[in-house]
Amino acid sequence: MNHVTLINPFEVPAGKEDEFMERWKQAGEYFRQREGFVSTRLHQSLDPEAAYRFINVGVWESPEHFRQATSTPEFQELLRGFPFSSHPALYRLISE
Amino acid sequence: MNHVTLINPFEVPAGKEDEFMERWKQAGEYFRQREGFVSTRLHQSLDPEAAYRFINVGVWESPEHFRQATSTPEFQELLRGFPFSSHPALYRLISE
Numbered sequence: 422m423n424h425v426t427l428i429n430p431f432e433v434p435a436g437k438e439d440e441f442m443e444r445w446k447q448a449g450e451y452f453r454q455r456e457g458f459v460s461t462r463l464h465q466s467l468d469p470e471a472a473y474r475f476i477n478v479g480v481w482e483s484p485e486h487f488r489q490a491t492s493t494p495e496f497q498e499l500l501r502g503f504p505f506s507s508h509p510a511l512y513r514l515i516s517e
Numbered sequence: 518m519n520h521v522t523l524i525n526p527f528e529v530p531a532g533k534e535d536e537f538m539e540r541w542k543q544a545g546e547y548f549r550q551r552e553g554f555v556s557t558r559l560h561q562s563l564d565p566e567a568a569y570r571f572i573n574v575g576v577w578e579s580p581e582h583f584r585q586a587t588s589t590p591e592f593q594e595l596l597r598g599f600p601f602s603s604h605p606a607l608y609r610l611i612s613e
Binding site for chain 1: 522524556558560561563567568574580604606607608609610611
């Protein structure tokens, strides 16, 4: 098993949560249909002023699957309509 | 159950990973002894140049337990010796 964890902190100003959630659902529908998608867990900060209002912790079968899913014209189109900064990167679990 | 998720992205320059891990182990020993500590999962980025080289996803029994654990003189002492920027905040899981 070569599973990899995608962690993506999103900068969403207070008051923009509903807009974020609408965009998130669109993106979620796209990702769930991609090969190699395993799971996603979306977290919302208790503090509305936290640096990252939402953080996604997702799992993919491999880095290649995630890269393929984010290299399509359809994903680029989703990105263009997404008005929030984020910091996605792939991680491996090293201790628990 | 009122469990809460602590997510903490750490800025660690490439080449400083060993120093981070040494500090992390010290902090882990402290947290594991605190009331309300449930679990911790430390992730390392595949890309050494990722904005956040390490991200911890921990679980605490409640926000109050986490705040108590980070309000002690012993924790403040640990923080003073910790030379990396981080962005800790408490989260609730809102969708999976």
